[in-house]
Amino acid sequence: MHFHSSSRLSIARHALKPIRAHKTFIRQATSSAESRKEGDISSVFVSLSGKEEAPLPPRFADQKRRLIVGREEQIERSWHRLLHTLKDEVRLIEQRGSDIIPSIDFKDIHAAPKTFRDELQKRGVAVIRGVVPEHEARAYKEEIENYVKANPGTKAFPPHDPQVYELYWSQPQMRARTHPNMLEAQRFLMSFWHSNSPDAMISPTHPLSYADRLRIRQPGDAGFALGPHVDGGGPERWEDNGYGRGNVYQRIWQGEWETYDPWEASCRVLAEADLYNGAGACSMFRMFQAWLGMSHTGPNEGTLLVNPLLSLATAYFLLRPFFEPIYTPPKDCSRMATETFLHPSNWRLEREISSNLQGATPGFAQELTTTLHPHLELDKTMVHVPRISPGDYVAWHCDTIHAVDRVHNGTGDSSVMYIPACPVTEANANYVKRQRNDFLEGVPPPDFPGGKGESEHVGRATEAGVRKSTSQLGLRALGLNKWDLNEQSLTQGQRLVLEKSNKILGF
Numbered sequence: 001m002h003f004h005s006s007s008r009l010s011i012a013r014h015a016l017k018p019i020r021a022h023k024t025f026i027r028q029a030t031s032s033a034e035s036r037k038e039g040d041i042s043s044v045f046v047s048l049s050g051k052e053e054a055p056l057p058p059r060f061a062d063q064k065r066r067l068i069v070g071r072e073e074q075i076e077r078s079w080h081r082l083l084h085t086l087k088d089e090v091r092l093i094e095q096r097g098s099d100i101i102p103s104i105d106f107k108d109i110h111a112a113p114k115t116f117r118d119e120l121q122k123r124g125v126a127v128i129r130g131v132v133p134e135h136e137a138r139a140y141k142e143e144i145e146n147y148v149k150a151n152p153g154t155k156a157f158p159p160h161d162p163q164v165y166e167l168y169w170s171q172p173q174m175r176a177r178t179h180p181n182m183l184e185a186q187r188f189l190m191s192f193w194h195s196n197s198p199d200a201m202i203s204p205t206h207p208l209s210y211a212d213r214l215r216i217r218q219p220g221d222a223g224f225a226l227g228p229h230v231d232g233g234g235p236e237r238w239e240d241n242g243y244g245r246g247n248v249y250q251r252i253w254q255g256e257w258e259t260y261d262p263w264e265a266s267c268r269v270l271a272e273a274d275l276y277n278g279a280g281a282c283s284m285f286r287m288f289q290a291w292l293g294m295s296h297t298g299p300n301e302g303t304l305l306v307n308p309l310l311s312l313a314t315a316y317f318l319l320r321p322f323f324e325p326i327y328t329p330p331k332d333c334s335r336m337a338t339e340t341f342l343h344p345s346n347w348r349l350e351r352e353i354s355s356n357l358q359g360a361t362p363g364f365a366q367e368l369t370t371t372l373h374p375h376l377e378l379d380k381t382m383v384h385v386p387r388i389s390p391g392d393y394v395a396w397h398c399d400t401i402h403a404v405d406r407v408h409n410g411t412g413d414s415s416v417m418y419i420p421a422c423p424v425t426e427a428n429a430n431y432v433k434r435q436r437n438d439f440l441e442g443v444p445p446p447d448f449p450g451g452k453g454e455s456e457h458v459g460r461a462t463e464a465g466v467r468k469s470t471s472q473l474g475l476r477a478l479g480l481n482k483w484d485l486n487e488q489s490l491t492q493g494q495r496l497v498l499e500k501s502n503k504i505l506g507f
Contacts, residue, residue, distance in 0.1 A: 074255030301410025
């Protein structure tokens with residue numbers, strides 16, 4: 001849910017001509033090394049930042065026109081098919097609730113049953129139970145609380161009642177990120193992705209570590225209330241020099257959403273998810289966003305909600321800006337009026353193409369609402385993750401819509417460490433190189449609000465300490481050791497990207 005988009009506004013202003021992604025183009029998402037302003041997690045979301053959502057400039061209307069020109073009929077037919085399919089899925093999710101989210105014990109991941117695998121691919125979310133032993137995960141939280149006590153200058157949001165801490169380099173965070181089971185769980189999850197090309201410069205079997213924040217949310221908290229959103233950019237998903245660089249959503253723009261594959265990795269290597277240097281953007285390609293539980297938490301107890309409609313929901317929010325209702329939404333909210341409003345026959349392609357991209361604001365995460373995205377029926381399809389114990393790992397595909405309980409109605413804290421699963425790519429290696437320097441200095445990582453961070457904190461993790469207690473794979477994930485290029489099973493693309501990564505990291 002990252003908490004957390006680089007200023008490349010000059011590129012964005014010239015985005016009217018489609019840019020054809022050339023095979024050799026490498027995303028330089030992490031080349032701009034200017035550090036970010038000080039701040040906290042509220043800088044990531046329009047809804048938390050207090051800013052008004054402004055109309056987008058007219059160039060977005062031109063962009064929308066270009067995306068579907070000559071295919072309007074196919075697009076309209078595909079939209080109607082999508083709405084019919086969505087209606088059935090909404091009903092299913094309403095019946096099953098949290099049970100729709102597949103879960104598996106860590107000890108069983110190497111013999112994962114087909115039912116689990118199929119559900120994860122369809123739903124885009126999963127729980128892996130017991131990745132870190134429960135006593136160990138609980139101890140992480142106590143140790144962090146002591147670290148905060150020893151360092152009273154620690155920044156947090158909201159400042160008057162801390163729930164999300166600006167901490168990245170505490171010893172427990174470093175241990176959790178490099179825990180052998182954690183790296184194994186990440187490799188397992190990333191194996192659900194595939195590349196259509198063996199030459200793709202990406203390796204999901206080699207996890208890279210992304211330092212993120214942690215949350216210790218107290219009962220009664222209503223300040224940290226993130227509504228439904230998708231990280232990884234806003235308008236970039238529609239832009240030629242954003243996700244268009246890898247043609248990530250090409251099938252959807254062709255009116256063939258049924259053949260869109262959310263698990264194809266090679267197209268994502270080229271995609272640019274941060275054209276606007278958003279305060280909370282993520283420069284790493286995270287195949288899965290994820291967190292590790294440090295407390296017992298259940299539904300309505302300050303936990304995560306997800307929308308388990310991965311490819312359908314993506315197709316819907318991408319196509320939504322092209323359509324308008326013939327009759328406006330009902331005032332009376334009766335079931336019949338709502339059904340009439342939502343019915344496919346009440347929706348048509350915009351008569352006048354607007355610049356509107358419902359919920360997408362440059363530099364912020366993509367937000368979703370019942371008003372803007374009525375067919376997703378978010379009140380029914382945003383489901384809580386099931387009850388979680390310390391040491392459970394909850395992961396969701398990078399395009400998954402997710403949110404946080406508005407109010408924490410539980411009796412104990414809801415505590416997690418954000419630890420996403422990231423493959424080796426050239427851009428990811430560039431980021432890890434900068435992140436490694438920030439770790440050594442004790443300042444926040446490149447994607448996060450700047451300042452002195454933990455540089456003066458007593459008891460933060462050090463390189464010497466990490467080297468003493470971490471496996472080879474853990475050190476490689478942190479960029480502190482080089483990758484082994486002699487592994488038998490490497491594809492051509494994997495070998496090349498690991499070699500390139502070693503060079504970037506100075507090995």
